[in-house]
Amino acid sequence: MGDGDGGSSSSPSSSDAGRAGSVAQEGVCHTAFRFPVSPVDPIVKVMFAAYAARIDRDQPLSGLELGERPAPEARPGWSVIDVRAASLNHHDLWSLKGVGLSEDKLPMILGCDAAGVDEDGNEVVLHSVIGQTGHGVGPREPRSILTEHYQGTFAEQVAVPTWNVLPKPKELSFAEAACLPTAWLTAYRMLFTNAGVRPGDSVLVQGAGGGVATAAIVLGKAAGLRVFATSRDEAKRKRAIELGAVEALESGARLPQRVDAVIETVGAATWSHSVKSLRPGGTLVISGATSGDRPSHAELTRIFFLELKVVGSTMGTKDELEDLLSFCAATGVRPVIDEVLPLDRAREGFERLASGEQFGKIVLTHS
Numbered sequence: 001m002g003d004g005d006g007g008s009s010s011s012p013s014s015s016d017a018g019r020a021g022s023v024a025q026e027g028v029c030h031t032a033f034r035f036p037v038s039p040v041d042p043i044v045k046v047m048f049a050a051y052a053a054r055i056d057r058d059q060p061l062s063g064l065e066l067g068e069r070p071a072p073e074a075r076p077g078w079s080v081i082d083v084r085a086a087s088l089n090h091h092d093l094w095s096l097k098g099v100g101l102s103e104d105k106l107p108m109i110l111g112c113d114a115a116g117v118d119e120d121g122n123e124v125v126l127h128s129v130i131g132q133t134g135h136g137v138g139p140r141e142p143r144s145i146l147t148e149h150y151q152g153t154f155a156e157q158v159a160v161p162t163w164n165v166l167p168k169p170k171e172l173s174f175a176e177a178a179c180l181p182t183a184w185l186t187a188y189r190m191l192f193t194n195a196g197v198r199p200g201d202s203v204l205v206q207g208a209g210g211g212v213a214t215a216a217i218v219l220g221k222a223a224g225l226r227v228f229a230t231s232r233d234e235a236k237r238k239r240a241i242e243l244g245a246v247e248a249l250e251s252g253a254r255l256p257q258r259v260d261a262v263i264e265t266v267g268a269a270t271w272s273h274s275v276k277s278l279r280p281g282g283t284l285v286i287s288g289a290t291s292g293d294r295p296s297h298a299e300l301t302r303i304f305f306l307e308l309k310v311v312g313s314t315m316g317t318k319d320e321l322e323d324l325l326s327f328c329a330a331t332g333v334r335p336v337i338d339e340v341l342p343l344d345r346a347r348e349g350f351e352r353l354a355s356g357e358q359f360g361k362i363v364l365t366h367s
Helices: 002-010 014-026 090-096 174-178 180-194 211-222 234-243 271-276 300-305 318-331 343-355
Strands: 046-052 064-070 078-087 115-117 123-126 157-161 165-167 202-205 226-230 247-249 259-264 278-286 309-312 337-342 361-365
Touching: 046 343, 064 343, 078 174, 090 343, 115 174, 123 174, 123 180, 165 318, 174 180, 174 337, 174 361, 180 211, 180 259, 180 278, 180 318, 202 211, 211 226, 211 234, 211 259, 211 318, 226 234, 234 247, 259 271, 271 278, 271 300, 337 343, 343 361
Parallel strands: 202 226, 202 259, 226 247, 259 278, 278 309, 337 361
Antiparallel strands: 046 064, 078 115, 078 157, 078 361, 115 123, 123 165
C-alpha cells in the first residue's frame, strides 16, 4: 500500500506522460496547459491618403487630414486600383462642408477622379458615378458620386465596381486621364448631349478658369463651335482666348450676338446674363452654382416668352466617358492642367482650388 501510495504521488501516470510527450514533440511549452494563447489580431494594411475627418461648413479645410487609412480589400464584383494620378473637383470642397457627405460616413477619403493600374497591370481610368446601372452595388441603391458613400481616390489605392473601370488610351498620360471623369465629362455631356449643339453653333461659357468651363471652351473649339467666354479676371480672359474662345468678356458684358447655348456653372451671379444672352429657342444648361443657387431675378418672363430651354446636367454616363476618351486620343485635345502636386501636398491643392486662382485642373500624383 505504502509503495503504491508513494508511487502515485511521486511519478506521473502513463496518461500524463503521454500528454507531456505529445506536447514536447509539438514544441509547445508545458505551461500552455495552464495559460491559453490569445488569438492573433488580423493584420490591417494601411496606406497614405487625404481624407475628410470632420465637417466644417464655415472653414471646410479645417476638416482635411493627411495620414494613414486602411487600404481597400478585394471583394466580388469590385476591383482594387493602384492610383497613379487623381484630380481635384469642387465636389471635394463641398464634401468638406457636408454637402453630399454625412457625418456618419466619416472619415472619408476624398477624390472622385483617378487613373491608375488594375490588378492585372492594365492602365485604366475610373468612371466615378457609382450604381448608375446597379453594377457592384445593391439593387435599390441610388446612383451616387464616389466619396458620397465609398472611399475615394486621394490615396495609394481605391476600390470601385469593376464595371466602372475603363481602359486608358495610351495617348493620354495618367495625369491627363485623371482630369476627365468629372469636370471634362460634365462639359462633354452639357455640350453634346444636353445643349445639342452642332459645328458652327455659338456657345457662351460662363466663368472661364473653372474645370468645367475650361473643358467646355477646349471641347467646343475642337468641335467647331463659336465659343464666347466670360471671367472677372483679365488673365483668365486672355487664357480663354488662347484656348480657342473667339472673344472673352468681363462677366455681365453684352455679347456681340445672341448664342445658341449657354454653359452655366456659376449660378446666381451670372444667371440673368445667361438667360439674356440666348437667342429665341436657345438652351441654357446648368451643372453647378458656385456663387449660390438663388438668383435675384429668375427671368421667367423672358424664358417663357422666348421659349428658352433650361436643362439640368449632372456628370455623364460610362458610354459618354468612353467617347470623351476616344475624342481626346483621336484629336490631340488634352485637359488643361493648372498644377501637379504629390499626394502629400494635397492641402496646397485644396487651398488653391478654394481660392479660385486656378485655371484648369489640379492633379495629385502618387508614384
